[in-house]
Amino acid sequence: xxxxxxxxxxxxxxxxxxxxxxxxxxxxxxxxxxxxxxxxxxxxxxxxxxxxxxxxxxxxxxxxxxxxxxxxxxxxxxxxxxxxxxxxxxxxxxxxxxxxxxxxxxxxxxxxxxxxxxxxxxxxxxxxxxxxxxxxxxxxxxxxxxxxxxxxxxxxxxxxxxxxxxxxxxxxxxxxxxxxxxxxxxxxxxxxxxxxxxxxxxxxxxxxxxxxxxxxxxxxxxxxxxxxxxxxxxxxxxxxxxxxxxxxx
Amino acid sequence: xxxxxxxxxxxxxxxxxxxxxxxxxxxxxxxxxxxxxxxxxxxxxxxxxxxxxxxxxxxxxxxxxxxxxxxxxxxxxxxxxxxxxxxxxxxxxxxxxxxxxxxxxxxxxxxxxxxxxxxxxxxxxxxxxxxxxxxxxxxxxxxxxxxxxxxxxxxxxxxxxxxxxxxxxxxxxxxxxxxxxxxxxxxxxxxxxxxxxxxxxxxxxxxxxxxxxxxxxxxxxxxxxxxxxxxxxxxxxxxxxxxxxxxxx
Numbered sequence: 001x002x003x004x005x006x007x008x009x010x011x012x013x014x015x016x017x018x019x020x021x022x023x024x025x026x027x028x029x030x031x032x033x034x035x036x037x038x039x040x041x042x043x044x045x046x047x048x049x050x051x052x053x054x055x056x057x058x059x060x061x062x063x064x065x066x067x068x069x070x071x072x073x074x075x076x077x078x079x080x081x082x083x084x085x086x087x088x089x090x091x092x093x094x095x096x097x098x099x100x101x102x103x104x105x106x107x108x109x110x111x112x113x114x115x116x117x118x119x120x121x122x123x124x125x126x127x128x129x130x131x132x133x134x135x136x137x138x139x140x141x142x143x144x145x146x147x148x149x150x151x152x153x154x155x156x157x158x159x160x161x162x163x164x165x166x167x168x169x170x171x172x173x174x175x176x177x178x179x180x181x182x183x184x185x186x187x188x189x190x191x192x193x194x195x196x197x198x199x200x201x202x203x204x205x206x207x208x209x210x211x212x213x214x215x216x217x218x219x220x221x222x223x224x225x226x227x228x229x230x231x232x233x234x235x236x237x238x239x240x241x242x243x244x245x246x247x248x249x
Numbered sequence: 250x251x252x253x254x255x256x257x258x259x260x261x262x263x264x265x266x267x268x269x270x271x272x273x274x275x276x277x278x279x280x281x282x283x284x285x286x287x288x289x290x291x292x293x294x295x296x297x298x299x300x301x302x303x304x305x306x307x308x309x310x311x312x313x314x315x316x317x318x319x320x321x322x323x324x325x326x327x328x329x330x331x332x333x334x335x336x337x338x339x340x341x342x343x344x345x346x347x348x349x350x351x352x353x354x355x356x357x358x359x360x361x362x363x364x365x366x367x368x369x370x371x372x373x374x375x376x377x378x379x380x381x382x383x384x385x386x387x388x389x390x391x392x393x394x395x396x397x398x399x400x401x402x403x404x405x406x407x408x409x410x411x412x413x414x415x416x417x418x419x420x421x422x423x424x425x426x427x428x429x430x431x432x433x434x435x436x437x438x439x440x441x442x443x444x445x446x447x448x449x450x451x452x453x454x455x456x457x458x459x460x461x462x463x464x465x466x467x468x469x470x471x472x473x474x475x476x477x478x479x480x481x482x483x484x485x486x487x488x489x490x491x492x493x494x495x496x497x498x
Contacts, residue, residue, distance in 0.1 A: 025399055025402070028395075028398075028399055028402075029398070029399070029402050031392065031394070031395035032389075032391045032392060032395055032396070032397075032398050032402075033391065033392060034392040053399070055397070055399075056395040056397065057395065097413075098409075098413075099413060140281075140409065141409075141412060141413065142281040142282065143280065143281060143282060143283040145280070146277075146280035146281055146305040146306065147281070148281075148304070148305065149277075149278070149281050149405070150274055150277055150278065150302070150304075150401060150405075152399060152401070152402055153274070153277075153278050153281075153401055153402050153405035154405075156398070156399075156402035156403075156405055156406055157405055157406055157409045160347075160389065160390075160406045160409070163390060164346075164347075164348060164390065194485070197485070197489060198485060198488075200492075201485070201488045201489045201491075201492045202488060202492065203484065203485050203488040203489075215481070219478050219481070222475070222478075223472035223474065223478070224472060225472065226468075228464075229468050229472070232461075232464070232468070235452060236443070236446070236447060236450070236452050239447075239450045239451060239452040240446060240450045240452075240489055240493070242450075243449075243450045243451065243493055244489070244492055244493070
């Protein structure tokens, strides 16, 4: 059971939502379960802030942050969770049930992290590129014959799980001494630098660059870096690049 | 976790629903979680069977039973469960959480009973008279400042609870997709190569080399590399080193 303060450490991120009524319904579900931070990435309709379905949650739509790009929206988050059905794709990341997600999120918040839960557009869900920003995927156990959920309902089920009282649950004492989490934006900076190094050292043939970039983003998230790890790696790759391409003149 | 046969022993009963889109959304949530029996009592709109929101659940709307009165609708049920917020009323029946409801329903079905879960109209919820037909009430733990849920979302959360697997009740999907472990020797090869790169690029002052080597070994183990990660990193650092120290002659 997350405290109210902890719930403010969670962003609900809607990626390219199409129907303003769904955005409003998400806001209502968030208010029902005590969540307040909404981010909307590249919404299809400009006038979603007035969605009538946000009953009792109008303030939430007013305060929602809009971003043009998903990587900017999650740049300050240390744990990024993707949602959606995996019926038609093979996941690159670990997949957990909503029930398994709750303690994982509580642990991340306990060690000072910030969490984003991503929900994709109504028709297709999150893209492969969206998913490459995720540390973890959560799949709601839906029927294989009709796996695709309504957006507002999927958000309601996920958030319900996070506030659902679990008999005898508490953050594990280990989490207090766990290493500090890393913001998604810092991992992106490191990925950019490694990519430059790959290119400057002749490691990546041009035809492999897109595939390498994708794998690299996934790997960096899987590796559970700490801030000191990232600082050290940034320092090393900057140094290597400087040597590979000495400043001219 | 209810079996498919058991799910057919549960009726989802909508009492005087107003908006056909909500009825369709309920049908969709039912299909998502493998429920098929819907009853609609005294619907406000006559044309709800064509609701467009019943994506993938059109057959469910077609097969729904319509009743003029709630008592008729639940006449064949042995356990009738009312839903809704109890913020403004004092309940006469026992109140359980959705989590407590699941085993109670499983027990009822195991002994050959039939269960109805009632959802009231959008604005006011179930009346006192509706509630008088209930054995039990279930309350979703919503925020006191915004307790009233969207109809489709309330149904989704309740049905999700009934099919939700307890954590640890089956092989965890996380462990099934967990990356293959890496032999310690491979991590050491990588550590050596990174150390050489640090030295060749001038990253490490000589006095820091021992400390950096120690931190590096710890970091590589903490990062939970997979074999492909290690192969890729070895390839990159070999390439970088080759460029930093081109072979003489």
